[in-house]
Amino acid sequence: MADLIKLTAAETAAKIASGELTAVEVTEAHLARIESVDEKVNAFLHVDREGALAQARAVDEKRERGEELGPLAGVPLALKDIFTTEGVPTTVGSKILEGWIPPYDATLTKKLKEADVVILGKTNMDEFAMGSSTENSAYGPTGNPWDLTRIPGGSGGGSAAALAAYEAPLAIGTDTGGSIRQPAAMTATVGVKPTYGAVSRYGMVAFSSSLDQGGPCARTVLDAALLHAVIAGHDELDSTSVDQPVPDVVGAAREGQVRGLRVGVVKEFRGEGFQDGVMQRFDESVELLREQGAEIVELSCPSFEKAVSAYYLIAPSECSSNLARFDALRYGLRVGDDGTHSAEEVTALSREEGFGPEVKRRVMLGTYALSSGYYDAYYGSAQKVRTLIARDFEKSFEQVDVIVSPTAPTTAFPIGERADDPVAMYLSDLCTIPANLAGNAAMSIPCGLAPEDGLPVGLQIVAPAMADDRLYRVGAAVEAAFEARWGHPLLEEAPSL
Numbered sequence: 001m002a003d004l005i006k007l008t009a010a011e012t013a014a015k016i017a018s019g020e021l022t023a024v025e026v027t028e029a030h031l032a033r034i035e036s037v038d039e040k041v042n043a044f045l046h047v048d049r050e051g052a053l054a055q056a057r058a059v060d061e062k063r064e065r066g067e068e069l070g071p072l073a074g075v076p077l078a079l080k081d082i083f084t085t086e087g088v089p090t091t092v093g094s095k096i097l098e099g100w101i102p103p104y105d106a107t108l109t110k111k112l113k114e115a116d117v118v119i120l121g122k123t124n125m126d127e128f129a130m131g132s133s134t135e136n137s138a139y140g141p142t143g144n145p146w147d148l149t150r151i152p153g154g155s156g157g158g159s160a161a162a163l164a165a166y167e168a169p170l171a172i173g174t175d176t177g178g179s180i181r182q183p184a185a186m187t188a189t190v191g192v193k194p195t196y197g198a199v200s201r202y203g204m205v206a207f208s209s210s211l212d213q214g215g216p217c218a219r220t221v222l223d224a225a226l227l228h229a230v231i232a233g234h235d236e237l238d239s240t241s242v243d244q245p246v247p248d249v250v251g252a253a254r255e256g257q258v259r260g261l262r263v264g265v266v267k268e269f270r271g272e273g274f275q276d277g278v279m280q281r282f283d284e285s286v287e288l289l290r291e292q293g294a295e296i297v298e299l300s301c302p303s304f305e306k307a308v309s310a311y312y313l314i315a316p317s318e319c320s321s322n323l324a325r326f327d328a329l330r331y332g333l334r335v336g337d338d339g340t341h342s343a344e345e346v347t348a349l350s351r352e353e354g355f356g357p358e359v360k361r362r363v364m365l366g367t368y369a370l371s372s373g374y375y376d377a378y379y380g381s382a383q384k385v386r387t388l389i390a391r392d393f394e395k396s397f398e399q400v401d402v403i404v405s406p407t408a409p410t411t412a413f414p415i416g417e418r419a420d421d422p423v424a425m426y427l428s429d430l431c432t433i434p435a436n437l438a439g440n441a442a443m444s445i446p447c448g449l450a451p452e453d454g455l456p457v458g459l460q461i462v463a464p465a466m467a468d469d470r471l472y473r474v475g476a477a478v479e480a481a482f483e484a485r486w487g488h489p490l491l492e493e494a495p496s497l
Helices: 009-018 023-041 049-064 107-114 157-164 181-187 221-231 249-255 276-291 302-325 343-354 357-370 376-397 422-429 433-438 468-486
Strands: 044-047 076-080 118-123 170-174 190-193 214-218 262-266 295-299 402-406 441-449 456-463
Touching: 009 023, 009 049, 009 221, 023 044, 023 049, 023 076, 023 118, 044 157, 049 118, 076 107, 076 157, 107 118, 107 221, 118 157, 157 170, 157 181, 157 214, 170 221, 181 190, 181 441, 181 456, 190 221, 190 468, 214 221, 221 249, 221 441, 221 468, 249 468, 262 276, 276 295, 276 402, 276 441, 276 456, 276 468, 302 357, 302 376, 302 422, 302 433, 357 376, 376 402, 376 433, 402 468, 441 468, 456 468
Parallel strands: 076 118, 076 170, 262 295, 262 402
Antiparallel strands: 044 118, 170 214, 190 214, 190 441, 402 456, 441 456
């Protein structure tokens, strides 16, 4: 089993297609791994054992009939618990949706099933995707497989931890301000935020609608590309969906070379708040790109220094609007419905009980920012900063093909260390937020271990909108060069659970 669960998704799919392995064997091995280690990791909120095995059997029957299998048929996947799944609980990490069974699949869920990907279950996350550590889940924090006393990143820490713990070879996350990339950096996995609108948001429980984006998580760049190709594409059910062809991300990942590319380095992404070891690994990554034939160009994007402030006005404002639907009258938790309270009181009592502290904090902040007399001063000003950030990206991409930076300013911090300091927590997404505000594509790949603590560091790559293939081209080249230098994938250095 140990060798089987450590195969890449591409290797697993090839062995299933050839008949060397069955999808049921692969699925049972990963379910056994989850049963063995997840009590310690807490990556999963719900494991759909029966559903996963049924999907796996269907793949094996399809192969036996001689039908052609897709590139990821039979490969297990961990799905962030923010996408609706018909007949399977979707909680968004919140008590207010505890026990809710959706009557329909999200478009992304449907695409996974149509591609014969085996969905193992739903992963832990910060409540409503609000957080940078997966400590805000109503169902307890997830541990980082590199050190279970530390956070795995957030909000999609469950998906990243499932990959790093070898509980699944593929996972799905969502990225509103860095929630795919930051956990990838802290667990030595690969995480991609596609161009905004490239992956349908239909059936994804909304946090901040102009920023939310689903995307692939994996242990290799090629595996992420194969998953990206499955889930991306136009969707008429999503009004923000981009009606353009999906870039050839798989071809780019297989090509993996950077010779002749212009790579930008933003000078604002260093200095105070950046861990020395993180910057050391980042500088080594830039030098590696130079050695491979890339041209390094220094850039200045002054508006990026205001990105965190703008984000924490825009995102809470949109969350305050989106979460108004959770009124306890139609679905979800209902408190005080004993005939002695009005509908308004039932809603208030249910929200008090069902929402956690971080969700309440952001709803209050957003409601205030949108209130009469403050809208222009706060929300309106933040949108102007957002425009400046988009313009800085546009100017930069006239000079370079991609931009690189550290993914996060520090490595994974101990669980509870920043629980009482929301500002310090928010700064975890310092490097990732600008790409969300502009809608660009971005990726995080492992680039080494910080010498101070031996924990993973991530390299972020940002590309223009709908140039997602550039991420995979650069990411695969860097991945191959580092693995040649290290002699193995970085994740192999993680302690055994």
